Amino acid sequence: MTLRVAVIGAAGYVGGELLRLLLAHPEVGEVVATSRSQAGVPLGDVHPALAPLTDARFAGLTPGEASAGADVVFLALEHGESSKVADEVFTAGPGLVIDLAADFRVSDLALYSRFYGQHPSPHLVPRFTYALADVLGHELKGKTALAAPGCFATAAQLALYPLARLGLTDTPALFGITGSSGSGVHPKPTTHHPARAHNLFAYSVLGHRHEAEILQRWREWSGDAGAHARLLAHSGPFVRGIYLTLHVMLPGGGTPVDVPGAFAKAYADRPFVRLTKAAPELTHAVGTNYALIHATQTPDGREAQVMVAVDNLVKGAGGQAVQAMNLSLGLPEEAGLKGGGIFPC
Ligand SMILES: NC(=O)c1ccc[n+]([C@@H]2O[C@H](COP(=O)([O-])OP(=O)(O)OC[C@H]3O[C@@H](n4cnc5c(N)ncnc54)[C@H](OP(=O)(O)O)[C@@H]3O)[C@@H](O)[C@H]2O)c1
Structure with a gap:
């Protein structure tokens, strides 16, 4: 499988971590990284640790444009932004959407509103599965919209x-x-x-x-x-x-x-x-x-x-989201994720 992946909001910390993992993932062939403020800028200028890995640049595409033809779309946007762009992302027809913000994590809307206020896009909430990968494991197979848990x-x-x-x-x-x-x-x-x-x-x-x-x-x-x-x-x-x-x-x-x-x-x-x-x-x-x-x-x-x-940025965000992608697509769960840490750090 050679996946085409889009990361929307790739100039942030979670976006950077997703790029680090996806650029080394054995099943990922192409990564499109979007940013509003960094369009045209090399990824390595914003995420210096990525500079030795790629000469690619941020794309200034809209979320819908970046999602067209993508197998997997990661939304790594500030809270509330995913709700604004989700409709255009789904309309573009990617195989799998994974949101890393809190927008679609809570299906009980009363509970959601107690902590976040009224939900801006309640019609989209039932579409998402809460993707606590280490608990749900292979139950995530075949899901097409995942809400990655908070850190x-x-x-x-x-x-x-x-x-x-x-x-x-x-x-x-x-x-x-x-x-x-x-x-x-x-x-x-x-x-x-x-x-x-x-x-x-x-x-x-x-x-x-x-x-x-x-x-x-x-x-x-x-x-x-x-x-x-x-x-x-x-x-x-x-x-x-x-x-x-x-x-x-x-x-x-x-x-x-x-x-x-x-x-x-x-x-x-x-x-x-x-x-x-x-x-x-x-x-x-x-x-x-x-x-x-x-x-x-x-x-x-x-x-x-x-x-x-x-x-928080790996297990609590990008790593868990890639693990959920692997599980959803039926790939080996550990693909692209087995790296150890660095110590001392
Ligand atoms: N940090 C963590 O430990 C962590 C852990 C789990 C989950 N999360 C969640 O993950 C999400 C991202 O967190 P973060 O820490 O990476 O936030 P961040 O550093 O503030 O990054 C968010 C990025 O989204 C970009 N963005 C916003 N709208 C965009 C659009 N329409 N198109 C393209 N780019 C857009 C912004 O860049 P531009 O202005 O350049 O577009 C910004 O760099 C948040 O919802 C957060 O709650 C964070």
Whole structure:
């Protein structure tokens, strides 16, 4: 298979990561990278790490023009922009559309509006499948429109999924810290270097937007429409990665639940989830599509703690989206994604 792929919004951080992975993907023959502000500029001028790999330039095509004749279209646009361009992308008739923004991640529109306001294109939402690749795996085969999960949401859901069948009665707390690349390429008062380096702070307190998709899955998996989970989001003094720790009290009485066993079972044959013997370190996941997870419980079986380390731009964005593309098209799941990270970094 030689795929023609378009990346819309390729000048951003997620777009750059998609280009890095797609340029090295064995089944991808052509990559069209679009940008409004960088049309005509070499990809390597905007994403310097790509300079040795390609002399290609950004195209100033509209999303519809870039999607015509494409097998796969990735939308790597700011929140809300995908809704504006999705109709013209679908009209162009690509085989598969993968959106990396939050526009189509939450199918419960009431839940969506609580966190994002009224949905601008509700008619398009049912078309998309939420593509948590490490959980859904081959269930993604043949899907034609995928919503890639958010970065915090990916880490949180990989921690929650194996716990859903353990009959928890407590509300899990998900304490996460993200690096500055999670905020995109344009500097903001809380993301530029002087505000971010050597600093640490909570944000979106009692209502981070990724809670919408986390809650939707958690309720679906646990079978409890009223189930809750709380994301405690923090900004950290590093560029890449998300480190998330889940803590929850386990049900008392009877036989204690087996938390490590539940994780081993849930991820037994999932190639990009690695269960570690001790708490993972962030830099061991950076640059890779792997989620490093350590799940443990107290000796009395009353308390569980789960640590997850992922790269926000790979596992939390471009890597997971390419994994979802592989699964949807029936390609080997690991194609183009097996690279290790760099350490120290
Ligand atoms: N950063 C992360 O860790 C992360 C993780 C998971 C998901 N996401 C999501 O992925 C999306 C992209 O994130 P990001 O961090 O890469 O944002 P970003 O760095 O701000 O990049 C978005 C890019 O979209 C481009 N763009 C907007 N409209 C366009 C259009 N009509 N045609 C072509 N290009 C267009 C912009 O470039 P031009 O102005 O040049 O067009 C901009 O560079 C967001 O929705 C974000 O929430 C981000």
